Amino acid sequence: MAGTKLKIKKVKVGLGTCGIAAGASQVYQELESLGKKEGFEVGKVGCLGLCYREPLINIEGSFGRVVLGDISPSELKGAWEDIKNGYFPEEKIIFDGQNYRDNFITRQKRIVLRNVGLIDPEDIEEYLACNGYKGLERVLTWEPEKVLTEVEKSGLRGRGGAGFPTGLKWKLTRAAPGDTKYIICNADEGDPGAFMDRSILEGDPHSVVEGMIIAGYAVGASEGYIYVRAEYPLAVKRIEKALKQAEKKGFLGENILGSKFSFKIKIKEGAGAFVCGEETALIASIEGKRGMPRLRPPFPANRGLWGKPTSINNVETFANIPWIILHGAEEFASIGTEDSKGTKVFALAGRVKKTGLVEVPMGTSLKEIIFDIGGGIKEDKKFKAVQIGGPSGGCLPDKLLETPVEYRALTETGAIMGSGGMIVLDETSCMVDLARYFLTFIQSESCGKCVPCRVGTKRMLEMLNRLTEGELSSEEIPKLEALAHVVRTASLCGLGQTAPNPVLTTLKYFFSEYDMHAKEKRCPAGVCTGLTTFVINEKVCTGCGICVKHCVVKAISGEKKKPHRIDVEKCVKCGLCLINCPFDAIYKV
Amino acid sequence: MKKVKLKINEKVIEAVEGKLLLEVAKENGVRIPHLCYEPRLKPYGSCRLCLVEIKGERKLQPACATPVKNGMEVITDSITLYEIRRTIIDLLLSTHPEDCLTCEACGRCTLQDLAYEYGLRKTSYQGEKPHTPLEDHNPLIFREREKCVLCGRCVRICSEVQGVDAYTFAGRGFQTIIATAFDEPLSLKNCEFCGQCVSTCPTGALVSRLEMGKARSWESKGVMTTCPYCGCGCQIVLKVKDNQVVGVESDYETHNRGNLCAKGRFGWEFVNHPDRLKTPLIKKKGKFVKASWDEALALVAEKLKFTKEKFGSESIAFIASAKCTNEENYLLQKLARVVFGTNNIDHCARL
Numbered sequence: 001m002a003g004t005k006l007k008i009k010k011v012k013v014g015l016g017t018c019g020i021a022a023g024a025s026q027v028y029q030e031l032e033s034l035g036k037k038e039g040f041e042v043g044k045v046g047c048l049g050l051c052y053r054e055p056l057i058n059i060e061g062s063f064g065r066v067v068l069g070d071i072s073p074s075e076l077k078g079a080w081e082d083i084k085n086g087y088f089p090e091e092k093i094i095f096d097g098q099n100y101r102d103n104f105i106t107r108q109k110r111i112v113l114r115n116v117g118l119i120d121p122e123d124i125e126e127y128l129a130c131n132g133y134k135g136l137e138r139v140l141t142w143e144p145e146k147v148l149t150e151v152e153k154s155g156l157r158g159r160g161g162a163g164f165p166t167g168l169k170w171k172l173t174r175a176a177p178g179d180t181k182y183i184i185c186n187a188d189e190g191d192p193g194a195f196m197d198r199s200i201l202e203g204d205p206h207s208v209v210e211g212m213i214i215a216g217y218a219v220g221a222s223e224g225y226i227y228v229r230a231e232y233p234l235a236v237k238r239i240e241k242a243l244k245q246a247e248k249k250g251f252l253g254e255n256i257l258g259s260k261f262s263f264k265i266k267i268k269e270g271a272g273a274f275v276c277g278e279e280t281a282l283i284a285s286i287e288g289k290r291g292m293p294r295l296r297p298p299f300p301a302n303r304g305l306w307g308k309p310t311s312i313n314n315v316e317t318f319a320n321i322p323w324i325i326l327h328g329a330e331e332f333a334s335i336g337t338e339d340s341k342g343t344k345v346f347a348l349a350g351r352v353k354k355t356g357l358v359e360v361p362m363g364t365s366l367k368e369i370i371f372d373i374g375g376g377i378k379e380d381k382k383f384k385a386v387q388i389g390g391p392s393g394g395c396l397p398d399k400l401l402e403t404p405v406e407y408r409a410l411t412e413t414g415a416i417m418g419s420g421g422m423i424v425l426d427e428t429s430c431m432v433d434l435a436r437y438f439l440t441f442i443q444s445e446s447c448g449k450c451v452p453c454r455v456g457t458k459r460m461l462e463m464l465n466r467l468t469e470g471e472l473s474s475e476e477i478p479k480l481e482a483l484a485h486v487v488r489t490a491s492l493c494g495l496g497q498t499a500p501n502p503v504l505t506t507l508k509y510f511f512s513e514y515d516m517h518a519k520e521k522r523c524p525a526g527v528c529t530g531l532t533t534f535v536i537n538e539k540v541c542t543g544c545g546i547c548v549k550h551c552v553v554k555a556i557s558g559e560k561k562k563p564h565r566i567d568v569e570k571c572v573k574c575g576l577c578l579i580n581c582p583f584d585a586i587y588k589v
Numbered sequence: 590m591k592k593v594k595l596k597i598n599e600k601v602i603e604a605v606e607g608k609l610l611l612e613v614a615k616e617n618g619v620r621i622p623h624l625c626y627e628p629r630l631k632p633y634g635s636c637r638l639c640l641v642e643i644k645g646e647r648k649l650q651p652a653c654a655t656p657v658k659n660g661m662e663v664i665t666d667s668i669t670l671y672e673i674r675r676t677i678i679d680l681l682l683s684t685h686p687e688d689c690l691t692c693e694a695c696g697r698c699t700l701q702d703l704a705y706e707y708g709l710r711k712t713s714y715q716g717e718k719p720h721t722p723l724e725d726h727n728p729l730i731f732r733e734r735e736k737c738v739l740c741g742r743c744v745r746i747c748s749e750v751q752g753v754d755a756y757t758f759a760g761r762g763f764q765t766i767i768a769t770a771f772d773e774p775l776s777l778k779n780c781e782f783c784g785q786c787v788s789t790c791p792t793g794a795l796v797s798r799l800e801m802g803k804a805r806s807w808e809s810k811g812v813m814t815t816c817p818y819c820g821c822g823c824q825i826v827l828k829v830k831d832n833q834v835v836g837v838e839s840d841y842e843t844h845n846r847g848n849l850c851a852k853g854r855f856g857w858e859f860v861n862h863p864d865r866l867k868t869p870l871i872k873k874k875g876k877f878v879k880a881s882w883d884e885a886l887a888l889v890a891e892k893l894k895f896t897k898e899k900f901g902s903e904s905i906a907f908i909a910s911a912k913c914t915n916e917e918n919y920l921l922q923k924l925a926r927v928v929f930g931t932n933n934i935d936h937c938a939r940l
């Protein structure tokens with residue numbers, strides 16, 4: 001291509017929330033004015049998943065398609081002359097027309113994310129061009145039972161966390177007595193650090209809508225709800241658009257594609273409570289009640305929304321459905337392991353070089369995800385742990401890096417698959433502090449209904465707080481562990497039942513850190529400020545006085561050009577002096 | 590009613606299919622501790638005290654919400670269950686003011702009983718306690734909200750039985766409380782002051798103001814009687830100390846299932862009131878003078894007879910009272926129609 005003037009037809013900008021945060025809107029504006037001049041169209045795509053390379057652009061034309069990353073709005077104009085002439089800046093190329101140049105993406109298997117980042121989510125034509133709604137067309141020629149069998153045969157298990165077989169859930173809902181039935185799409189995605197479902201909804205909303213319509217046909221429902229958190233305004237907007245377009249094309253509404261089957265979908269915006277992701281709380285929330293879980297049984301398949309049989313599934317679960325219908329259950333089942341079929345999307349974050357969305361076949365090891373796809377640890381520091389499964393997941397050490405991502409293997413380690421959060425930690429993280437962080441979240445999100453979760457997690461958190469301040473004795477650690485077990489076995493819903501996981505797994509795999517905090521009153525990673533002291537190395541200090549200016553509590557004193565001192569009584573351990581000392585004379589002990 | 594056979598702690602028991610395990614156990618002398626269960630309310634399962642082991646179930650199940658099935662094998666006591674129950678009570682105590690000494694509910698508080706049974710003299714946890722302001726704005730219901738164990742019984746009885754919905758859960762996590770809308774005083778809300786919530790509260794968080802300070806729970810004895818306010822005839826138990834009425838409650842084992850309205854529950858102070866009329870009064874020379882029942886009835890009979898003879902049947906009208914039973918009201922209309930020959934009979938409930 002180099003040297004020939006390219007015929008550029010369309011340039012699409014990655015306008016997911018992540019892209020926008022990285023400045024993609026300015027890139028979009030810039031391209032719009034260029035496009036007007038040079039006669040190409042400008043469009044939007046969702047997030048391709050390479051968050052660390054945003055903003056991203058897709059350039060399409062007679063030459064095919066090229067994806068570039070790290071586009072800064074200010075450089076774009078200058079670089080455009082070269083791009084136009086087929087000279088793509090090497091270091092920015094992600095997809096060169098034939099191949100992806102980045103391990104991050106070549107090592108993935110994209111079923112759920114098949115269109116995300118590639119098609120314009122606001123244009124149904126682009127979805128249709130990628131076999132969109134072909135799955136729906138096909139199932140309408142089948143008996144609903146055949147759809148159930150197909151989904152069951154595929155081995156698909158729910159991606160919302162619990163991994164319940166989707167085909168079976170649909171079967172139970174279909175078999176439940178009653179004429180009125182509902183489909184609910186759980187797009188609450190409350191785990192901090194998770195953004196799989198948001199990216200799917202922002203990048204390929206039609207795949208979820210199509211999955212829901214197929215589900216409705218299979219279970220005999222005529223109405224569906226998408227419960228999405230109001231903090232996802234872009235996702236909400238794109239679903240709204242997708243629903244309108246699908247209706248216009250006859251994929252939604254009365255007598256879909258001329259059949260006897262009618263289905264409509266409503267959006268319900270949630271106020272953003274983690275517990276509202278729990279299915280019975282979510283249903284209560286749609287009904288206008290306080291989002292509080294209730295006892296199961298009865299399960300939603302029998303008594304769900306407004307007391308009617310309801311199948312509630314996760315966004316990612318639905319996005320798999322059209323693919324399964326089109327490619328067949330066997331092909332889906334050939335991917336993954338005995339226990340878990342297909343792929344799983346993870347939101348890879350934390351101290352890895354490459355962060356973003358990763359979709360891998362089930363059974364891929366944690367090591368492959370973190371090191372081959374994620375490129376290893378930032379600044380080549382040492383890997384310490386990976387927190388998998390969100391705030392109610394577990395923290396696994398390096399000796400478990402070979403663990404394959406599948407439901408059974410992960411549960412055996414004490415972690416859970418969860419919905420797909422994966423946070424990588426390096427040697428600078430304190431495991432006690434980490435457990436404390438997640439428990440703080442869980443405690444503030446507990447619905448308060450049952451005692452073990454409402455009070456138990458609070459007391460656990462207080463013990464951890466005291467531990468990070470050096471005020472918990474080592475004799476109290478078994479008490480913490482015993483309480484964690486009670487919370488786990490006695491809580492009413494999944495929130496409480498999984499809440500102790502971060503504590504139990506860190507106790508199991510990183511006990512020495514707990515012990516050091518309790519016995520030696522020391523935080524080995526230097527994170528717990530209650531246990532660290534800031535000291536000035538008198539040999540290195542030049543007495544420049546910069547630290548004195550930064551210390552807000554005036555804890556540092558000393559004569560000019562003579563070594564300074566920190567008054568530990570006054571010091572609030574904010575760390576400003578340490579960051580600002582030009583001679584690295586300040587350290588933590 | 591289909592009967593099923595199940596095993597509770599190795600003992601074979603026969604029960605009606607579908608009945609709640611907790612109730613079946615109780616009938617057979619097996620006590621399973623509980624706080625949020627209440628026979629008047631739908632199963633809720635939030636206190637987690639009644640968790641039991643059921644063979645074949647992966648997780649522990651709340652006995653208060655589990656219907657019995659044929660062949661079920663249940664263990665209601667084990668080391669795990671004991672540990673869970675003791676921990677839960679310990680946790681509840683850790684949120685509690687622990688001032689049983691002067692608490693109004695002392696002696697009839699489920700939390701206190703459980704702490705005693707599990708040998709917890711005080712909590713083993715340190716940490717924050719809730720600081721929920723008390724509600725002291727009305728003359729009938731005193732809400733000492735720091736004593737609340739959040740069993741939700743008040744919320745549910747007000748919603749499920751009364752249909753009023755004055756209460757709700759509010760807040761999250763440890764900050765969760767029972768509140769009215771916007772957490773305003775009950776008197777400003779839709780509350781009807783039936784006191785049903787007071788009757789179900791297992792702790793001292795909701796108490797009847799009228800009873801406060803009048804008697805420790807063990808000082809009064811119960812006298813079963815019929816509520817004098819209306820024809821429903823709810824059964825009430827007057828709490829009597831030193832021959833004075835100090836409060837009212839009602840049992841579940843009555844036709845009114847322990848439910849009472851505002852009058853029955855709170856309207857008993859007249860019993861001890863100095864102004865209360867205890868004998869009939871007859872007006873003599875413009876002044877009311879005490880009389881015996883015989884005297885009074887004789888006078889009424891004589892006057893009625895005289896009026897009928899002098900002015901005819903249609904000159905008399907009868908008004909029946911809602912405080913009387915159906916049978917009494919029936920008799921009064923008979924008296925009107927048959928004895929006095931008039932159809933002038935009406936009822937105060939129509940006025």
Ligand SMILES: Cc1cc2nc3c(=O)[nH]c(=O)nc-3n(C[C@H](O)[C@H](O)[C@H](O)COP(=O)(O)O)c2cc1C
Nearest residue numbers: 158159160186189190277278279313314317494495
């Ligand atoms: C505290 C809690 C939070 C949850 N949050 C979510 C969520 O954000 N999204 C989701 O799909 N499922 C969530 N779940 C799981 C749902 O209860 C339910 O199992 C799931 O939506 C079923 O869909 P699936 O079968 O497709 O996985 C949560 C569960 C719990 C206990």
Ligand code: SF4
Nearest residue numbers: 447449450453493496
């Ligand atoms: S476990 Fe927690 S979130 Fe779930 S019902 Fe109990 S208090 Fe609510």
Ligand code: SF4
Nearest residue numbers: 747780781783784786
């Ligand atoms: S007194 Fe009656 S109406 Fe008022 S809050 Fe209690 S139960 Fe509800």
Ligand code: SF4
Nearest residue numbers: 737738740741743790
């Ligand atoms: S006030 Fe009483 S009945 Fe209501 S939740 Fe609290 S303890 Fe239970």
